[in-house]
Amino acid sequence: MFSRKKKIEQISKLQVNSYSELNETFHMLWSNKSAMIGLILIVILVIVAIFAPFIAPNDPYQRSLPFRLKPGIWSEGLSTRYPLGTDYMGRGILSRLIYGARDSLTVGFIAVGIAASLGIFLGLLAGYYGGMIDHLIMRFVDIMFAFPSILLAISIMAVLGPGLEKAMIAIGIVYTPQMARVVRGSVLTVRGTVYIEAEKAIGSSDFRIIVLHVLPNVMAPIIVYSTLSIASAILDAAALGFLGLGAQPPRPEWGAMLADSRQYLMSGAWWAVTFPGLAIMITVLALNLLGDGLRDALDPRLRK
Amino acid sequence: MKNKWWIVLSLIVSLGFVSMGAGALAAGGTLVFGSAGDAVRLDPADVTDGESIQRMDNMFEGLVEYETGSTAIRPCLAESWDISPDGLEFTFHLRKGVKFHDGTNFDATAVVFSFQRQYDKDFPYHKYGEWAYWGWMFDYVDRAEMVDPYTVKVYLQEPNASFLTSLAMFTACIVSPYSAALYGADSFKHPVGTGPFKFVEWVKDDHITMEAFEDYWRERAQLDKVIFRVIPDPSARLMALEKGEVDGIEYPDPEQVQKIIDNPKLKLLTQPGMNVGYVAMNMGEDTPGFEEPFGDVRVRRAINHAINKEEIVQYLYQGTAIVAKNPIPPLLFGYNDDIVDYEYNPAKARELLAEAGYANGFKTTLWAMPVSRPYMFDPRKIAEAIQSYLADVGIEAEIYSEDWGTYLQNTEAGKHPMCLLGWTGDNGDPDNFIYVLLDKDAATIGSAGNVAFYRSDELHEVNIKARQSYDFEERVRLYREAQEIIHRDAPWVCLAHSTQMLAFKNEVEGYVLHPTSRKFFYPVWIER
Amino acid sequence: MKTYIIKRLLMLIPVLLGVSVVIFVLIRLTPGDPARIMAGEHADQQTVEEIREKWGLNKPLPEQYFIWLKEALQGNLGRSITTREFVVSEILERFPNTLELTLTAMIIAIVVGVIAGVISATKQYSIFDYGSMVGALFGISMPVFWLGLMLMFVFGLLLDWFPIAGRLDVNITLKRITHFYVIDSLLAGNWPALKDVLVHLVLPSIALATIPMAMIARMTRSSMLEVIRQDHIRTQRAKGLPERTVVYKHALKNALIPIVTVIGLNFGLLLQGAILTETVFSWPGLGRYAVQAVYARDYPAIQGSVLFIAGTFVIVNLITDIIYAYVNPKIRYR
Helix, strand or coil: CHHHHHHHHHHHCCCCCCHHHHHHHHHHHHHCHHHHHHHHHHHHHHHHHHCHHHHCCCCCCCCCHHHCCCCCCCCCCHHHCCCCCECCCCCEHHHHHHHHHHHHHHHHHHHHHHHHHHHHHHHHHHHHHCHHHHHHHHHHHHHHHCCCHHHHHHHHHHHHCCCHHHHHHHHHHHHHHHHHHHHHHHHHHHHCCHHHHHHHHCCCCHHHHHHHHHHHHHHHHHHHHHHHHHHHHHHHHHHHHHCCCCCCCCCCCHHHHHHHHHHHHCCCCCHHHHHHHHHHHHHHHHHHHHHHHHHHHHCHHHHC | CCCHHHHHHHHHHHHHHHHHCCCCCCCCCEEEEEECCCCCCCCHHHCCCHHHHHHHCCCCCCCEEECCCCCCEEECCEEEEEECCCCCEEEEEECCCCECCCCCECCHHHHHHHHHHHHCCCCHHHHHCCCHHHHHHCCCEEEEEEEECCEEEEEECCCCCCHHHHHCCHHHCCCCHHHHHHHHHHHHHCCCCCCCEEEEEEECCCEEEEEECCCCCCCCCCCCEEEEEECCCHHHHHHHHHCCCCCEEECCCHHHHHHHHHCCCEEEEEECCCEEEEEEECCCCCCCCCCHHHHCHHHHHHHHHHCCHHHHHHHHCCCCEEECCCCCCCCCCCCCCCCCCCCCCHHHHHHHHHHCCCCCCCEEEEECCCCCECCECCHHHHHHHHHHHHHHCCCEEEEECCCHHHHHHHHHCCCCCEEEEEEECCCCCCHHHHHHHHCHHHCCCCCCCCCCCCCCHHHHHHHHHHHHCCCHHHHHHHHHHHHHHHHHHCCEEEEEEECEEEEEECCEECCCCCCCCCCCCCCCEECC | CHHHHHHHHHHHHHHHHHHHHHHHHHHHHCCCCHHHHHHCCCCCHHHHHHHHHHCCCCCCHHHHHHHHHHHHHCCCCCECCCCCCEHHHHHHHHHHHHHHHHHHHHHHHHHHHHHHHHHHHHCCCCHHHHHHHHHHHHHHHCCHHHHHHHHHHHHHHHCCCCCCCCCCCCCCCCCCCCCCHHHHHHHCCCHHHHHHHHHHHHHHHHHHHHHHHHHHHHHHHHHHHHHHHCHHHHHHHHCCCCHHHHHHHHHHHHHHHHHHHHHHHHHHHHHHHHHHHHHHCCCCCHHHHHHHHHHHCCHHHHHHHHHHHHHHHHHHHHHHHHHHHHHCCCHHHC
């Protein structure tokens, strides 16, 4: 398992130790063009998601069967009403994509939020206390690592039943071990520092030490890893949606939109499948760009 | 219903082929058939799904068989039979000179073996199967006995007029005792019957090959080989047909039916289906899924008014079905065409809801099957449409799906407030729809066929009368009455009767659709 | 080295045991009744009960687990509930299919990825560099099932170049010896079959290869860039060795460690991707088998296939680690 470990180890070492370093980090991020493109895209997506009712040209839930599976602006006819065409229920695809941004972003953030909170807890326990607790947690993490993540997510979904909220939980659980490992690795690098030894010597409580000294020091790797994880969480949620386990109709989640329209691809309605896929790709791309940029900016090796 | 003309047209065409069947034939050739799924098992008594059954239909035979394209029966492995005056003893006189594919002779031992292994728990071969259909179709059979090598007697516990019809089902097909003993627990992988085709190989999830049986007791099959190839995706299946990789396919996607009609190299065989697809509203107050509103007939009628069936049939079934107003399809006797269906009228639906005290609507859950069924090609899309119609009248329905096995189990246990379901007839009798799906006898929690848990004493009385009567006219009258009662009480929204469809290359001739969707390739040939 | 490998192998046992417990618990938590599924659409309650008893589904859970474990240790994973076949033989029948697909994808990913990465590194900031790196970024951001569908639509339907489903045309007969169809057709010298097998492999393996290809290209590029800047490579260049020799013989050799790691990492990813790719292309592999087993609540099949996939996953990771430790001896003494 060294392979995944290695990536995690690299990230665990990222640290920001002073304000000047923080400044430098922001500076690097600002001057990183691709990271900025990613950031701008994400901001746009968030704005679209928040203001969906004002932006969307039509009601994303309004059925109009006589207009089902009609093409968009590239052809004659209904193009002005439905710029990206309609789906199998005659709903405008553009409007559904705009509303769907809400679901896809929420899934990403919440799933990773769950993973981060559980992961931070387990990682802190394991890293800070070490010994038997560490051993137990890490063996459990090893076991979870032995599952291909999508297979584990599918099995958890089989227990929880289908639904977008449940998909968030399943993905959150699946991502927890990785997060725990990042945090643990990072805690190990700070545990031996003079600060903490000093605090211990004056008899500060573990809680105080963890909150005041350990946690701030492990935030950098958590942020980088979370950004990258949101990207894959969105992909995995879409995959669950594709397998029929994620969002349920009529929610316009992108993966489910793609899956539900899949059968119409072969009868020529390519737009119903292509655009949701593009939307997923652009979002994931933006998150990857930003995540890579953050990692570079926080990497002390590159900073020098 | 812009597509109605082709249904009629292809019916005429397929009838034409049947009548041509007697002409000069070009023997030989391989027919590759694109199936939607793989067989589960290859033992005729131990299969329950359409995919396994269609493979059985070509390798096995029973004592009696269906006449071509109908549910009437005619002799097959039994040449004739006598029925005792009390209707409890059936004596079958078996056909001589019939051979199994393994070379052994067909005789009374084989018949008794094939039946006894299903009903006799102490019989050594009982443990090799689940025999689920026997309990369903033949639980009134007491035992089968050999009288002499070519005579078998079957004893019933109570008279049952449908016994002979049921013997034409795959469950009662005769297997070779010699091979069953040879393969033991693995018999389901080595099917040996007396049918026109003989098993060759089975590559899981890929294909099953069978070849013409040279010693068949009737004329040898026209085809040299039949291959069932598994192509689960409907588009891929049609594409394989268009490219010529297969010669015929089942369950074409309704969205692509027009493509088949427009293709001069292909033909579409269609037949009004012996089925019904419906929405059941759970009226059983003692069931876990019961919700207050559905106990009120006004709400149930409101929902009937809220759903635009014409639109569903036209756009989601793509015209490959007819709108249903009764629980039985029009081709069954006793169909009541005088019933006036609840028309699509959202305003009226809102009024009825308001009358019932739900002016602001209510929240509920609509269950939808996760899989394509012969009576509903895409249940999830239909559920989504219904969800949206219900939203128009203020009812907020969430769609719920789970795997097919669990779905059946949970709907039978009444865990749903509303569910989509359907039925394909087994034997062409209205009793097989109305009693099985709507009688109070069938509304037992945990094993309900009546998933609306509609318990009408009035209907029950009519059903029992119709069941026991041998007077055809009376039965017709009673079933017409039953449909009126059901219409009035509205336990269901009857959605559609879908059309049975198969697509073939033009060269494939002689195929006749069967109302039960079973697939017989014996008389088929390939024109060259 | 030997002790390192033995130690790592021994560590596999508790991990796999843990995997089997986790999956066992998960499945049993799942609502639904397998006995009901086996009985079929029309069965009555009595039949269902009989089946439950016959398959031991009425025993307490720990007992069911230990029975399963005892059998599993003897190489018997039970019979599938839906097909009644031995799960082991069903898995072994499908595993080569998955392996053939993933290996083909891996080869494509390595060859294209490494070459693109090396060229990008040597021609840093060229149009090719930008093009391939932007392409790689898109590559890692794409949902694999969507890519599969798009490939099917464009190359299968519109252009009609490749078949869109399955492994082999049924009209072609091929004796199945190894179940690796490429090898089987080579062994039999059956050229039409070989051609058909390869044609069927094209779309699914490209869909599956895309993400690892992108990752390998990115890793090769960055690792090559680091190496090229190092002194000894500069020296060799100064000595007047041909550029091609410098790049491929010396620089690439030194850049190999991270590349090997990323390849190992990606093999695991490929197994995951295969689950979705097989579903899209109706490929009769182990991933699709596992997903179908989950849908059908086929307990023995889920347990068997997940354990098998997890085992493969763990072993692939182990091999990567060993190779890594071999090329980078510092690791194993930690």
